[in-house]
Amino acid sequence: xxxxxxxxxxxxxxxxxxxxxxxxxxxxxxxxxxxxxxxxxxxxxxxxxxxxxxxxxxxxxxxxxxxxxxxxxxxxxxxxxxxxxxxxxxxxxxxxxxxxxxxxxxxxxxxxxxxxxxxxxxxxxxxxxxxxxxxxxxxxxxxxxxxxxxxxxxxxxxxxxxxxxxxxxxxxxxxxxxxxxxxxxxxxxxxxxxxxxxxxxxxxxxxxxxxxxxxxxxxxxxxxx
Amino acid sequence: xxxxxxxxxxxxxxxxxxxxxxxxxxxxxxxxxxxxxxxxxxxxxxxxxxxxxxxxxxxxxxxxxxxxxxxxxxxxxxxxxxxxxxxxxxxxxxxxxxxxxxxxxxxxxxxxxxxxxxxxxxxxxxxxxxxxxxxxxxxxxxxxxxxxxxxxxxxxxxxxxxxxxxxxxxxxxxxxxxxxxxxxxxxxxxxxxxxxxxxxxxxxxxxxxxxxxxxxxxxxxxxxxxxxxxxxxxxxxxxxxxxxxxxxxxxxxxxxxxxxxxxxxxxxxxxxxxxxxxxxxxxxxxxxxxxxxxxxxxxxxxxxxxxxxxxxxxxxxxxxxxxxxxxxxxxxxxxxxxxxxxxxxxxxxxxxxxxxxxxxxxxxxxxxxxxxxxxxxxxxxxxxxxxxxxxxxxxxxx
Ligand SMILES: Nc1ncnc2c1ncn2[C@@H]1O[C@H](COP(=O)(O)OP(=O)(O)OP(=O)(O)O)[C@@H](O)[C@H]1O
Ligand SMILES: [Mg+2]
Numbered sequence: 129x130x131x132x133x134x135x136x137x138x139x140x141x142x143x144x145x146x147x148x149x150x151x152x153x154x155x156x157x158x159x160x161x162x163x164x165x166x167x168x169x170x171x172x173x174x175x176x177x178x179x180x181x182x183x184x185x186x187x188x189x190x191x192x193x194x195x196x197x198x199x200x201x202x203x204x205x206x207x208x209x210x211x212x213x214x215x216x217x218x219x220x221x222x223x224x225x226x227x228x229x230x231x232x233x234x235x236x237x238x239x240x241x242x243x244x245x246x247x248x249x250x251x252x253x254x255x256x257x258x259x260x261x262x263x264x265x266x267x268x269x270x271x272x273x274x275x276x277x278x279x280x281x282x283x284x285x286x287x288x289x290x291x292x293x294x295x296x297x298x299x300x301x302x303x304x305x306x307x308x309x310x311x312x313x314x315x316x317x318x319x320x321x322x323x324x325x326x327x328x329x330x331x332x333x334x335x336x337x338x339x340x341x342x343x344x345x346x347x348x349x350x351x352x353x
Numbered sequence: 354x355x356x357x358x359x360x361x362x363x364x365x366x367x368x369x370x371x372x373x374x375x376x377x378x379x380x381x382x383x384x385x386x387x388x389x390x391x392x393x394x395x396x397x398x399x400x401x402x403x404x405x406x407x408x409x410x411x412x413x414x415x416x417x418x419x420x421x422x423x424x425x426x427x428x429x430x431x432x433x434x435x436x437x438x439x440x441x442x443x444x445x446x447x448x449x450x451x452x453x454x455x456x457x458x459x460x461x462x463x464x465x466x467x468x469x470x471x472x473x474x475x476x477x478x479x480x481x482x483x484x485x486x487x488x489x490x491x492x493x494x495x496x497x498x499x500x501x502x503x504x505x506x507x508x509x510x511x512x513x514x515x516x517x518x519x520x521x522x523x524x525x526x527x528x529x530x531x532x533x534x535x536x537x538x539x540x541x542x543x544x545x546x547x548x549x550x551x552x553x554x555x556x557x558x559x560x561x562x563x564x565x566x567x568x569x570x571x572x573x574x575x576x577x578x579x580x581x582x583x584x585x586x587x588x589x590x591x592x593x594x595x596x597x598x599x600x601x602x603x604x605x606x607x608x609x610x611x612x613x614x615x616x617x618x619x620x621x622x623x624x625x626x627x628x629x630x631x632x633x634x635x636x637x638x639x640x641x642x643x644x645x646x647x648x649x650x651x652x653x654x655x656x657x658x659x660x661x662x663x664x665x666x667x668x669x670x671x672x673x674x675x676x677x678x679x680x681x682x683x684x685x686x687x688x689x690x691x692x693x694x695x696x697x698x699x700x701x702x703x704x705x706x707x708x709x710x711x712x713x714x715x716x717x718x719x720x721x722x723x724x725x726x727x728x729x730x731x732x733x734x735x736x737x738x739x740x741x742x743x744x745x746x747x748x749x750x751x
Pocket of ligand 2: 174175176296
């Protein structure tokens with residue numbers, strides 16, 4: 129059994145009276161431990177696919193199995209639990225909460241999971257140290273550079289020790305140096321055993337990937353290793 | 354979760370205060386109004402509480418009370434005129450213990466060259482013994498006294514340059530008519546602790562009063578009746594009324610048990626108390642609408658943040674709980690603040706307006722409960738709105 133099994137996945141959005149198809153029958157399997165780069169022209173449906181994989185959205189048609197579970201059959205509550213415990217999401221625009229400290233941002237998934245307070249802050253501290261931000265615990269994310277913010281976001285994604293990292297253009301807003309730093313962290317996470325699925329436009333960032341999936345117009349066009 | 358709420362508090366203290374202003378004001382008014390109401394109630398209760406509940410007053414004219422002994426005030430009847438016949442009739446009613454007819458008028462009291470306007474009260478000394486008048490110096494009037502007077506403590510001590518003492522001579526002028534009578538003071542009353550009853554004045558006998566006024570027919574202007582059994586006082590009032598009606602048909606008079614007036618007064622006060630609390634509740638509801646609006650604003654502002662929370666695994670339930678807790682905590686904080694302020698306000702109002710006030714546990718609980726419940730209820734709609742946000746759309750916000 130693959131970690132992710134996608135077959136006949138369709139997703140369409142209703143815009144006014146019209147059904148606009150975005151994903152038009154995706155077929156894809158991803159094995160545990162892979163580092164997959166998802167590429168394709170803007171608007172081809174990469175983020176849409178990531179959102180479905182990340183349990184933020186539901187398929188319109190077809191099957192998405194995550195560790196054998198059919199996502200379209202799970203309740204909202206179960207989907208939230210998967211987001212919380214099995215998936216770490218890294219966004220292009222970081223999506224940190226500006227009015228609380230970095231430490232609390234990283235703690236948040238554990239707070240929601242109701243992890244004990246001490247264990248929570250110990251782990252958050254550890255994670256921030258591991259991404260090189262041990263000296264920025266009490267800063268607000270809004271006082272950090274883009275690269276630093278993305279590192280906080282990665283630390284947060286790892287809070288509940290998920291086995292899958294979904295990263296939607298994690299370096300899309302970053303300069304070259306920060307991009308290199310983030311990709312190093314990603315690589316290490318993959319080496320550490322986590323499955324990573326990453327959307328990117330930058331071929332440079334795919335050098336460590338085990339596979340590249342090319343999408344076009346809502347379909348998987350080509351898979352290269 | 355709770356920690357997160359506290360945190361959101363800290364971040365938004367000013368807005369929290371602003372939004373809860375309505376609730377604070379509501380709770381303040383509930384506390385202040387209830388406690389002033391309670392105080393008035395308690396004050397009246399106290400004032401009337403040790404008053405004789407076994408007394409009935411009979412007065413000519415249509416009364417202003419609300420007791421069952423009243424006849425309709427609209428009937429254009431002549432006021433009844435009461436004399437000894439009526440005293441006898443009342444005295445013969447079963448269950449009547451004592452009857453004290455009274456007549457009061459204003460006169461000019463002259464003592465050693467000073468003049469002051471005072472009340473003169475004509476009484477029947479032989480029946481008056483057990484009314485609550487205690488003689489401080491000298492003696493009270495007896496049936497055989499004629500040009501003798503007993504003066505109340507205030508008149509004796511405060512009204513003239515020199516104190517009036519037993520043995521002194523005083524002169525009473527009937528106003529405007531140049532008529533007067535001299536009286537010998539035989540007693541001075543004890544200082545008055547119960548001003549509703551043994552009132553300030555000069556006490557003389559009905560006989561002396563009659564001669565002083567020099568009217569063709571001497572009528573009492575009130576008759577006080579004491580019942581044998583205080584529990585039966587209202588039934589007795591009706592009985593007295595019935596017996597009097599035989600000779601005072603079509604005349605206006607009023608028979609009223611003091612307890613009746615007391616009870617209806619308490620009833621009115623109770624109504625006032627709850628009306629006041631009602632006003633407080635209305636301001637609370639207005640406050641709740643304010644809270645709801647401000648929370649909607651907060652939810653709108655935090656749309657992105659709520660999206661983040663959901664994306665990293667918060668359930669609909671989590672978000673709803675979070676914002677309801679937020680509202681509840683706000684309600685608790687503002688209610689406590691409101692109670693403290695309300696306490697101060699009722700103290701202040703009480704001392705400035707010189708009305709009794711009393712903050713009771715009941716009103717505190719009432720204020721707290723109302724504040725918290727209403728704020729939480731006000732939070733339901735915004736909390737639901739927050740909980741139902743679609744994470745992807747919410748993340749797109751900002
Ligand atoms: N909620 C929505 N309602 C309607 N159309 C949508 C919605 N979300 C996405 N789309 C459309 O679906 C298509 C795919 O969007 P998606 O964000 O998946 O593209 P993408 O491959 O991630 O592009 P990019 O590389 O620019 O991020 C786009 O044409 C977009 O306009
Ligand atoms: Mg995209």
